[in-house]
Amino acid sequence: MSRNTLLQLIAAVITIAVLAGIHQGAGWFLNRMSLDFTLGMLFGMFLVLAVWIYEDRKARRSRAIGDISPAEQKSARHSIDL
Template identity: 70%
Template sequence: MSRTTALQLIAAVITIAVLAVLHQGLDWFLSKASTDFMVGVMVGMFLVLLVWIYEDRKERRSRAVDGSGSAEQQGARHTIDL
């Protein structure tokens, strides 16, 4: 077995362990939370997604008008910062 394969297997095991811990923690947290809280979280996530889509489309339109390559790199930096 090559070194790359071994590292990928180790990364997969660590990822599965982290996801299992997150699943247990979120299950405990959400069982304690009220319905109003969960509805508020869902509405907040939906609004953030709408703003993100709006800003991304606005950025793409401005990039299409400018046509410069540096704007594409700047857009990628803004997405990473977000």
């Protein structure tokens, strides 16, 4: 077995263990919270995701049309600011 294959297998095992831990922790946390809190958190996450997708599409559309000035073409910087 090559060194790269071994490292990939180790990384996969570590990733699975971390995801399982996050799953258990999130389940424990959400079981301790009320239903109102959980629904509010899910709604807030959905709202943030919807605004992010809307702004990203708006930025891509204006970039495709060519409405953005060269100073505003730093899309990575705008994504980080968002």
